[in-house]
Amino acid sequence: MIVVMKSGAQPSAIQEVSDRLLELGYQVNPIFGVEKTIIGAVGGSEHGKVDFIDQLRSYADVEDVILITKPYKFVAIESRPNRTVIDLGNGVHIGGNDVVTMAGPCTVESEEQLMETAEAVAKAGATILRGGAYKPSTSPYSYQGMGVPGLELLKDAGNRFGLKVITEVMDLRKVELVAQYADILQIGTRNMQNYDLLKEVGQSKIPVMLKRGMTAKIEEWLLAAEYIAAGGNDQIMLCERGVRTFETATRNTLDLSAIPLLKTLTHLPIIVDPSQGTGRRDLVGPMSKAAVACGADGLIIEVHPHPDHAIKDGAQSMTIPAFQQLMPELSQISVAVGRSMATLRELTVT
Ligand SMILES: [Mn+2]
Numbered sequence: 370m371i372v373v374m375k376s377g378a379q380p381s382a383i384q385e386v387s388d389r390l391l392e393l394g395y396q397v398n399p400i401f402g403v404e405k406t407i408i409g410a411v412g413g414s415e416h417g418k419v420d421f422i423d424q425l426r427s428y429a430d431v432e433d434v435i436l437i438t439k440p441y442k443f444v445a446i447e448s449r450p451n452r453t454v455i456d457l458g459n460g461v462h463i464g465g466n467d468v469v470t471m472a473g474p475c476t477v478e479s480e481e482q483l484m485e486t487a488e489a490v491a492k493a494g495a496t497i498l499r500g501g502a503y504k505p506s507t508s509p510y511s512y513q514g515m516g517v518p519g520l521e522l523l524k525d526a527g528n529r530f531g532l533k534v535i536t537e538v539m540d541l542r543k544v545e546l547v548a549q550y551a552d553i554l555q556i557g558t559r560n561m562q563n564y565d566l567l568k569e570v571g572q573s574k575i576p577v578m579l580k581r582g583m584t585a586k587i588e589e590w591l592l593a594a595e596y597i598a599a600g601g602n603d604q605i606m607l608c609e610r611g612v613r614t615f616e617t618a619t620r621n622t623l624d625l626s627a628i629p630l631l632k633t634l635t636h637l638p639i640i641v642d643p644s645q646g647t648g649r650r651d652l653v654g655p656m657s658k659a660a661v662a663c664g665a666d667g668l669i670i671e672v673h674p675h676p677d678h679a680i681k682d683g684a685q686s687m688t689i690p691a692f693q694q695l696m697p698e699l700s701q702i703s704v705a706v707g708r709s710m711a712t713l714r715e716l717t718v719t
Pocket of ligand 1: 475476671681682
């Protein structure tokens with residue numbers, strides 16, 4: 370790190386900071402300028418010293434402390450240059466050459482609705498079924514989800530149509546329960562900084578998809594992922610789902626620039642949610658294509674047999690025919706960028 374002293378800092382103040390740095394195991398190299406002195410501190414690790422760095426900033430004669438290393442470690446690209454590939458079994462990998470598609474309804478509503486959707490998305494090439502059994506809602510009077518019966522339906526549909534299952538867990542007391550039914554635990558936007566929940570899924574051994582908080586900066590998002598990794602679970606994927614901006618014509622502003630940027634910062638796979646990212650089903654196809662083109666490792670798309678009757682998020686849910694039409698187009702884009710995507714699989718229904 371570099372400690373920038375204020376103009377006119379006295380030698381005694383510079384010495385005081387240098388002594389403190391030495392105490393913490395740094396080698397200290399002050400550079401005395403005409404007006405200002407800066408102190409280069411090398412050798413010590415900055416991890417675990419976040420609070421100390423804040424202390425340093427509060428010294429009366431310290432103007433600023435500039436960190437050279439990133440505040441996250443396990444999720445940083447430097448820690449795993451080969452990139453994380455999450456193996457879900459049955460040939461489904463996230464972060465490898467295949468671009469994966471997670472599809473299904475926003476909310477599990479009934480057996481009929483879920484089975485119809487699961488069969489259709491599986492036939493179109495999706496490998497992972499999405500569906501909410503616990504729904505985070507802005508209003509306490511909105512639908513809250515089916516709970517355990519919804520989880521059971523998801524697992525049944527997954528088994529029946531050869532799909533892996535992703536579903537949201539909102540409550541740290543339910544992590545173990547949801548993990549019995551899901552192949553991937555989803556942490557929603559509102560819980561991105563729910564540190565107790567992050568620690569709990571960090572203890573779990575199953576993959577986690579961490580959605581970006583609606584107002585989260587990239588660094589805050591990576592630090593949230595670091596909580597999970599620091600807990601011992603390294604099977605993490607990030608999900609860009611749009612951020613809140615001044616624009617109200619779309620539900621959120623889908624930040625596609627985050628994808629190539631994240632590829633320079635982290636080895637974790639990146640999923641894009643164009644449904645939540647736009648809030649409009651007519652924009653889901655174009656944004657899915659753009660996401661694949663700029664390096665997304667997967668998509669999570671809301672599909673409903675009758676969006677006009679959906680309990681939640683009908684306006685952003687694709688119809689089954691629209692999804693069936695989109696998948697081969699996405700496959701072509703995947704090939705154009707050196708990736709591949711399964712489409713139109715032959716289903717062996719069990
Ligand atoms: Mn939804």
